[in-house]
Amino acid sequence: MARSLGEIVARFGGELKGDGAQEVCGLATLETAGAQQLSFLANPKYRVQLGSTKAGAVILSAEMAEFCPVTAIVTPQPYLYFARLSQWLSSVPAQARGAHASAVVESPVPLSVSIGAHCRVGSDVEIGEDSVLYPGVTVYPGCRIGRRAIIHAGAVIGSDGFGFAKDGETWVKIAQIGRVIIGDDVEIGANTTIDRGALEDTVIEDGVKLDNQIQIGHNVRIGKNTALAGCVGIAGSAKVGAGCTAGGGAIILGHLTLADNVHVSAGTLVTKSITVPGSYTGTVPFMPHEGWQKNFARLRHLDAMADKIRALEKRLAELEKKA
């Protein structure tokens, strides 16, 4: 569906440098956009692409406007503008509201909620207005999901936490009687799993964004607006603050506490609580395999290397005294 730039600016703001009657019918990158498409320049390092763009118009900042060869929408935060616009212009069909006939829904849900094919919503579940569950989502009994949730296919909410007591050599299951409580505006990726609490609840606060294949253990609390990338694992009873991020595959061990605004790099294993906001990393550089074999074997002897350095320092000091 075509939209005029004038209509876009009227709705989303920004300063239009060009003809308000000009129409666009979708979004594309600077490199691929045609005359019917709107593009954006958020990162100044892509300015070179601006010169040659075939886009009908470009969303950009005031600093970049002078370099724009086509119609411009000028706004202080082009990426944010683009994000808002992307939802309005999206060409992907929205899943219908209501529960698909094949879904098994054992709790009443608001009419504005969309429940996809083969979803399972257990008893005593509450789901807030305007939420979307894509196909094959499972919500175990007793869980709470806020408003405007987006839950992707195959996600599992409320499976049992991993809790056992040892009885000699065997394990005795601890019934997991807590729930999962999810705030408003939370997005949960495909095949992500969130375990119910053991005694207390697992809590995902408002505005949290979880990518695909994330595992959240029992009793975990994830603070407001925290965003976790794919394959992250948060072990049981960890408390992650608000405004945190974690890169792909990061693991946070159990019972730890992360302050607000902590950023964990991809692939990092967090083994201690973090009380100071900031970025934290614990990964090793990769190398061509042969160099790595020679080099990383040294890791087993790091302690010995440190001892050798200390011994050298001592011997050298003695020689220096004599000289």
Add this chain to the structure above:
Amino acid sequence: MARSLGEIVARFGGELKGDGAQEVCGLATLETAGAQQLSFLANPKYRVQLGSTKAGAVILSAEMAEFCPVTAIVTPQPYLYFARLSQWLSSVPAQARGAHASAVVESPVPLSVSIGAHCRVGSDVEIGEDSVLYPGVTVYPGCRIGRRAIIHAGAVIGSDGFGFAKDGETWVKIAQIGRVIIGDDVEIGANTTIDRGALEDTVIEDGVKLDNQIQIGHNVRIGKNTALAGCVGIAGSAKVGAGCTAGGGAIILGHLTLADNVHVSAGTLVTKSITVPGSYTGTVPFMPHEGWQKNFARLRHLDAMADKIRALEKRLAELEKKA
């Protein structure tokens, strides 16, 4: 449902220090329990919480009993006692026995088995008495599952192992004709996947506990009572002993053998067989990102550092000879 402490002690043992007519209707932590709830003290480091607990009664060891301000159930293993009791007092509704109408079940299963909505149980599958498959579990044809299994939503049992032969630049699939054989009392977490064997079977022995999002490759054998935390990956043909544990995200490479009672730390990559029981770790400490950048770049030069130390030792020895 309320239960008297007398009834609990009659059923689960332990010594009651208080009134057997006192009733409780659920479990809670020392911090959150109210007068109607039973709590437990398993780890002596939480003793301080005992003093201020509002719980109706507390399960604890004889050593802790003197510090208990409320009714006590004294037992040598409070955590195990709590585990057993938790199942009996669980307030989470059990999934009904039999197969949900939406499940597709192509093999006969005992009446005592509970098969959730949208499960798929292929042909020639056997499932033992009292097992529970939560919604959306897939069991491929030919697999065997023992008694009292608990399989959480989205788990996949018996998908093809990852086996291909190279034909020039392309891959030719090797049909995966083995099965998955699962013993008794096994729990399998949400979205965990267990591949069928290539020629022989993939075997999960009795009492094994698998957390969520674990990947078990073809021909793997996991020994009795081994417990693996979330996101663990076991590559093809690895043999893991009995009584082992692995922390979250640990990876065990293919064709390795781990002895009984081997404990692999979270995030550790196991690249060689382990013949001696014990704990094994291979992870790096995390740091504030800036320090990490300066420090970990050295890892690429570890071999050069070792060479420098050797050269220093030689030069120093010569100087010492002269002096």
Add this chain to the structure above:
Amino acid sequence: MARSLGEIVARFGGELKGDGAQEVCGLATLETAGAQQLSFLANPKYRVQLGSTKAGAVILSAEMAEFCPVTAIVTPQPYLYFARLSQWLSSVPAQARGAHASAVVESPVPLSVSIGAHCRVGSDVEIGEDSVLYPGVTVYPGCRIGRRAIIHAGAVIGSDGFGFAKDGETWVKIAQIGRVIIGDDVEIGANTTIDRGALEDTVIEDGVKLDNQIQIGHNVRIGKNTALAGCVGIAGSAKVGAGCTAGGGAIILGHLTLADNVHVSAGTLVTKSITVPGSYTGTVPFMPHEGWQKNFARLRHLDAMADKIRALEKRLAELEKKA
């Protein structure tokens, strides 16, 4: 079903050293095969098993033929021969063609396609001839899947990429309007997830093999015949070349480019583009936990160790000058 060796050689080639009328009814390893079964010897290191095999016949190379105590099928590439034969002799029942009654299929698909129970195929999806979707696969609207695809249970194709713009402390979703485009002869493992592109498409080229629980971010491109092992994560906009491999749990960060024929070891985090074909590794050796604690703590002081070595070199040089 029994097959004569003569029939096998007529169909798959190779030189038969024995009686063409001899029949076999399946495949097995050298160690477990009986007289009715065919086995293979691909890796010369297993030659010792050849001497004691009870197999009815063995597929092997000319060099190994002299050591074969039973009927032999001689071929230059025994493993490839075995792969081809395995498909023909497979005893695992093939999933029926057509869509299972419980599947929700909103696009027309060829009659030769097999769609398992509880699959969801959205609108405007195209699936090529002879493809198989095992139970519980979700294909979001607009995606394209080539011919002869094999997609295992629980895989999700076309979920939203993880894209948000920051608005103060909250995240604004960027509509993900690209598609997933999958070539011919692609296999996708159980519970693997492939996100749709943000503006452009996520592309999986012909012949790619993806194991279980892999996460592919938005706008990623995976080149022809690349094979990725279980639990690999490829972050958004990464471009992986043709003929690449990655071991289990490897992570490739976003916006990187990997050349053709790059091989990433299991557990390796790729943080920079790789332009030269070859094998790359970045992992740490594991050790008994106590040794690891003492040794790996040094990692935090690697930079200080390098400084100490430099200081020693300087002091030693001065002493040497004097001597």
